[in-house]
Amino acid sequence: MDSQSQAIESAKKYLAAATSVAATAMLARTIISAYFPDELRRLISSSLDKLIGHFYGEHVVVIRQNEGLLTNDLYDAATTYLRTKISPTSKRLRANKNRHRTNIIISLDDGECLTDIFEGVQYKWQLVIHRERSNSLYAGSSPVEEARWLALSFHRKYREVAVASYFPHILERSKEIKAADRQLKLYMNELGNWNCVHLQHPATSETLAMEVELKKTIFDDLARFVNRKEYYKRIGKAWKRGYLLFGPPGTGKSSLIAAMANYLRFDIYDLDLNGINGNTDLKRLLFGMANKSMLVIEDIDCSINVQNRDDEGSETETEPGGKAVTLSGILNLIDGLWSANGEERIIVLTTNYRDRLDPALLRPGRMDMHIHMGYCGPNGFRKLVSNYHAIDEHPLFEEIEGLLKEVEATPAEVAEELIRSDGAGIALGSLILFLRDKRKVGGEEVKGRGEESHDGIQNGLECEKIDREEKKVGSEITGGRKRKSRK
Numbered sequence: 001m002d003s004q005s006q007a008i009e010s011a012k013k014y015l016a017a018a019t020s021v022a023a024t025a026m027l028a029r030t031i032i033s034a035y036f037p038d039e040l041r042r043l044i045s046s047s048l049d050k051l052i053g054h055f056y057g058e059h060v061v062v063i064r065q066n067e068g069l070l071t072n073d074l075y076d077a078a079t080t081y082l083r084t085k086i087s088p089t090s091k092r093l094r095a096n097k098n099r100h101r102t103n104i105i106i107s108l109d110d111g112e113c114l115t116d117i118f119e120g121v122q123y124k125w126q127l128v129i130h131r132e133r134s135n136s137l138y139a140g141s142s143p144v145e146e147a148r149w150l151a152l153s154f155h156r157k158y159r160e161v162a163v164a165s166y167f168p169h170i171l172e173r174s175k176e177i178k179a180a181d182r183q184l185k186l187y188m189n190e191l192g193n194w195n196c197v198h199l200q201h202p203a204t205s206e207t208l209a210m211e212v213e214l215k216k217t218i219f220d221d222l223a224r225f226v227n228r229k230e231y232y233k234r235i236g237k238a239w240k241r242g243y244l245l246f247g248p249p250g251t252g253k254s255s256l257i258a259a260m261a262n263y264l265r266f267d268i269y270d271l272d273l274n275g276i277n278g279n280t281d282l283k284r285l286l287f288g289m290a291n292k293s294m295l296v297i298e299d300i301d302c303s304i305n306v307q308n309r310d311d312e313g314s315e316t317e318t319e320p321g322g323k324a325v326t327l328s329g330i331l332n333l334i335d336g337l338w339s340a341n342g343e344e345r346i347i348v349l350t351t352n353y354r355d356r357l358d359p360a361l362l363r364p365g366r367m368d369m370h371i372h373m374g375y376c377g378p379n380g381f382r383k384l385v386s387n388y389h390a391i392d393e394h395p396l397f398e399e400i401e402g403l404l405k406e407v408e409a410t411p412a413e414v415a416e417e418l419i420r421s422d423g424a425g426i427a428l429g430s431l432i433l434f435l436r437d438k439r440k441v442g443g444e445e446v447k448g449r450g451e452e453s454h455d456g457i458q459n460g461l462e463c464e465k466i467d468r469e470e471k472k473v474g475s476e477i478t479g480g481r482k483r484k485s486r487k
């Protein structure tokens, strides 16, 4: 019997015993590797899955690596997608080797292949890596040639379903997975251009010390925003959303921005208005931003005269040869024609003094949500202790919570005391001394409304009304005494 007839005989034997496309393909490939000459082997091997699939009444799609843009995209997307489906411990690698070649089959699951169920349809995947000695005569070329493909099999009757919904699902999910894996960047403007570094701020919604409800409202709002592409298109509005974060220094405005960027996986463009030479530069920087990004202008009240549009003429001279950015420039950036240039943008302005800003800047559509970052109350304190010392209860909590209701301490100040020692008791003791000192320095003036100072989420339209209510509540709590002004 010649070698080819031997192979066919063996194949028949294995085919009879095999129970699935994947198992059969793997066994058959082993036989082919052993008995067929090089050229024939390469040809047969990658068509094998299709042939065997047909035999089993299944449709098999072979998705090859490095073969045309479209299939390569799909190969890339599918390997990314499948990565999330494989448990690292179940990954199995088997290799058939002889003197000249290695034929490696990676089964992506415990068994021979990975099974993925999507919309009730079962899809079976198998990755095949085929290596053999290269016949290339070019100097420097690799001595081994490698071909990779994914064999996807599913019941024939789901062919259209796979094309219409499974493949788009894979492409979409792989984009999301890649976005989540991507290292975020922090862009800063310098001499009219964006320079970037890696954004490595570890803040997340989990680490933020804020009222739970407020935090939930913010992150739910972000989640809703990114899923509303079609909605914004339908209502004819640029796909962007503005957040104003206001409150004293050290209350977590920058931390919240970082947590928002980490949650959305958006790069941050930190715009320093003082480093810009007029509105033309501003426009150029805006047009240089990518989509899916956050534009941040910190301490906007300090960067520009943004109190009253009537004050501004044309661009004002700031220094010899330099022009200042005007309020109209900023309004255009946030909400005007310029802003329609990109999509899926978040704009965040921060200020310590909201009432110094021109109302035009604050109105809904420009700043859709006003978020008050307040002093540390009992809940914020508990969050910080749990972050810094991993404890939920301690005998010193009661005194600290009492003190926090009496004095204005920022989360930054509380965090600073908590980080002083690895021992929770020592750190809490140090916090008590700090708060008692603060109370002494504050004299008879009663400050802060404890936890209430955190519940500051406001819709732009309602901000005036809420301002009035805040004053009322403040005076009720302090028995008519005004809160200490931080301005």
Ligand SMILES: Nc1ncnc2c1ncn2[C@@H]1O[C@H](COP(=O)(O)OP(=O)(O)OP(=O)(O)O)[C@@H](O)[C@H]1O
Residues within 6 Å of the ligand: 207, 208, 209, 210, 248, 249, 250, 251, 252, 253, 254, 255, 256, 373, 410, 411, 412, 413, 415
């Ligand atoms: N709400 C918070 N939750 C958790 N940590 C906080 C919070 N606020 C402040 N911190 C801690 O204090 C540090 C300083 O806070 P952050 O820079 O976010 O405040 P800020 O309001 O942006 O201050 P500024 O107005 O001075 O820029 C943070 O790195 C963090 O460690």
